[in-house]
Amino acid sequence: MTRETLDLKRPDLLREQAFVAGEWVSGASSIEVRNPATGGLLATVPKLGAADTKKAIDAAQAAMKGWAKLTAKERANTLRRWFELIMANQEDLARIMTAEQGKPLGEARGEIAYAASFIEWFAEEGKRIYGDIIPAHAPDKRIMVLKQPIGVAAAITPWNFPAAMITRKAGPALAAGCGMVLKPATATPLSAFALCVLAEEAGLPKGLLSCVTGSAGEIAGAMTSNPLVRKLSFTGSTEIGQQLMVACAENVTKMSLELGGNAPFIVFDDADLDAAVQGAILSKFRNAGQTCVCANRIYAQAGIYDEFVQRLAKATEALKIGNGAEAGIDVGPLIDEAAVAKVEEHIADAVAHGGRIVSGGKRHPLGHSFFTPTVIADVTPKMAVAQEETFGPVAPVFRFTDEADVVAQANDTRFGLAAYFYSRDLGTVWRVAEDLEFGIVGVNTGIISTEVAPFGGVKHSGFGREGSKYGIEDYLEVKYVCVAGI
Ligand SMILES: NC(=O)C1=CN([C@@H]2O[C@H](COP(=O)(O)OP(=O)(O)OC[C@H]3O[C@@H](n4cnc5c(N)ncnc54)[C@H](OP(=O)(O)O)[C@@H]3O)[C@@H](O)[C@H]2O)C=CC1
Numbered sequence: 311m312t313r314e315t316l317d318l319k320r321p322d323l324l325r326e327q328a329f330v331a332g333e334w335v336s337g338a339s340s341i342e343v344r345n346p347a348t349g350g351l352l353a354t355v356p357k358l359g360a361a362d363t364k365k366a367i368d369a370a371q372a373a374m375k376g377w378a379k380l381t382a383k384e385r386a387n388t389l390r391r392w393f394e395l396i397m398a399n400q401e402d403l404a405r406i407m408t409a410e411q412g413k414p415l416g417e418a419r420g421e422i423a424y425a426a427s428f429i430e431w432f433a434e435e436g437k438r439i440y441g442d443i444i445p446a447h448a449p450d451k452r453i454m455v456l457k458q459p460i461g462v463a464a465a466i467t468p469w470n471f472p473a474a475m476i477t478r479k480a481g482p483a484l485a486a487g488c489g490m491v492l493k494p495a496t497a498t499p500l501s502a503f504a505l506c507v508l509a510e511e512a513g514l515p516k517g518l519l520s521c522v523t524g525s526a527g528e529i530a531g532a533m534t535s536n537p538l539v540r541k542l543s544f545t546g547s548t549e550i551g552q553q554l555m556v557a558c559a560e561n562v563t564k565m566s567l568e569l570g571g572n573a574p575f576i577v578f579d580d581a582d583l584d585a586a587v588q589g590a591i592l593s594k595f596r597n598a599g600q601t602c603v604c605a606n607r608i609y610a611q612a613g614i615y616d617e618f619v620q621r622l623a624k625a626t627e628a629l630k631i632g633n634g635a636e637a638g639i640d641v642g643p644l645i646d647e648a649a650v651a652k653v654e655e656h657i658a659d660a661v662a663h664g665g666r667i668v669s670g671g672k673r674h675p676l677g678h679s680f681f682t683p684t685v686i687a688d689v690t691p692k693m694a695v696a697q698e699e700t701f702g703p704v705a706p707v708f709r710f711t712d713e714a715d716v717v718a719q720a721n722d723t724r725f726g727l728a729a730y731f732y733s734r735d736l737g738t739v740w741r742v743a744e745d746l747e748f749g750i751v752g753v754n755t756g757i758i759s760t761e762v763a764p765f766g767g768v769k770h771s772g773f774g775r776e777g778s779k780y781g782i783e784d785y786l787e788v789k790y791v792c793v794a795g796i
């Protein structure tokens with residue numbers, strides 16, 4: 311079968327083998343990886359299962375013994391080399407990502423830099439894993455607190471950020487002294503393999519990091535049933551996160567869960583409307599609306615509602631849709647047909663309940679999984695878009711009158727990842743920031759992601775924080791040492 315070829319400076323970054331226990335391996339059967347913009351075949355990757363996952367876990371356990379004994383600076387030096395190699399190959403990595411995931415090349419380049427930033431940040435943060443000395447409870451005793459690597463960490467990552475969701479977990483795990491076994495999303499394994507090529511080149515000890523592709527259920531089962539795995543970090547849907555929580559009970563495995571969101575984006579009457587429209591466009595249409603922090607419910611106050619909707623529609627119509635590999639594209643295809651079907655369902659439900667399509671509303675003439683960015687007005691809490699994450703390029707705009715009411719509506723969801731609002735009133739800013747029941751709040755901005763801040767949610771959006779000084783804590787155990795006879 312003919313394959314799409316990518317114009318790469320380093321063709322060896324495009325691997326079709328998985329990275330298990332320090333070896334590049336093929337499987338008895340394989341899975342096709344296709345370009346969502348064209349439907350074309352990019353590669354086939356191994357379909358591995360429980361046996362290879364176990365091999366990877368054993369290798370990580372063996373490799374982390376020596377790795378954890380290195381000084382933090384020695385570990386940081388290797389991680390720094392990995393960071394530098396990722397940045398040196400940014401263009402190739404971005405091209406691979408756009409081909410398998412669909413996001414525009416500019417966004418893919420941005421994600422590679424974002425992904426690399428987690429390795430750089432945690433290489434440094436690993437040097438600051440301080441313990442404690444606690445004033446003792448008896449004169450002949452001394453109390454110390456040590457922080458030690460938790461053990462082998464497992465990671466299961468989604469397709470929407472094929473590189474950053476990996477490094478956001480691998481960076482802190484490796485910096486803390488752990489080994490890691492990764493299962494990337496089946497739709498986007500090529501970015502994961504390319505990162506592994508560079509990790510190997512950076513000098514990561516053999517077996518410390520593995521990347522296993524194949525049956526999600528089987529690989530995850532081998533992770534959660536293995537007592538050597540002391541930590542599982544998952545980013546993906548709430549439903550799978552809940553299943554993994556149940557499975558992790560078997561070995562009382564520590565977890566971090568970064569699950570679905572249903573972000574409110576509130577625009578008050580006193581907001582800078584130009585800034586709010588620009589923020590809404592960035593937050594809503596980044597990655598074609600396929601991020602868990604994308605604005606999902608836009609609330610505009612009655613005084614500016616019509617003006618806001620009109621300006622949002624105009625800005626939405628200016629977005630250029632197309633194959634992300636081409637220059638000047640703002641919005642690429644959705645990941646697959648199922649994603650398009652969900653978008654269509656949400657639009658149909660909104661229209662059936664009185665929603666008014668102001669812009670878009672249909673599949674894009676380019677075919678495949680392209681969908682025209684859409685603005686819907688007169689949206690109400692009865693509609694599916696109010697309760698469920700659309701994960702696509704649909705901006706539903708609700709009308710509200712007062713602050714208490716909009717905060718109550720914004721909080722009326724089982725999710726609690728990101729929320730945004732625009733206001734120039736200092737009192738409103740403090741009150742609303744404090745009252746929103748979300749792990750992340752953007753005030754007068756639609757973009758909140760950075761490696762230096764804690765990313766994570768509450769309620770059904772999960773628990774644990776990634777990035778920042780908090781991100782490494784999840785990969786550490788606290789040990790209290792009591793010394794007597796002094
Ligand atoms: N928080 C976020 O960033 C994300 C949220 N989502 C939400 O989830 C919805 C569905 O997306 P989808 O890709 O299906 O998300 P999933 O939760 O199914 O996929 C995320 C990861 O979990 C893996 N997975 C799938 N089934 C299992 C299982 N039984 N046990 C363990 N791991 C499993 C997937 O593997 P495989 O690819 O092999 O199936 C992938 O690596 C989206 O529409 C969106 O609402 C989705 C992705 C990211």
Ligand SMILES: O=C(O)CCCC(=O)O
Nearest residue numbers: 470471545601602603759
């Ligand atoms: O969708 C996600 O799961 C991650 C959002 C990417 C980011 O902004 O960090």
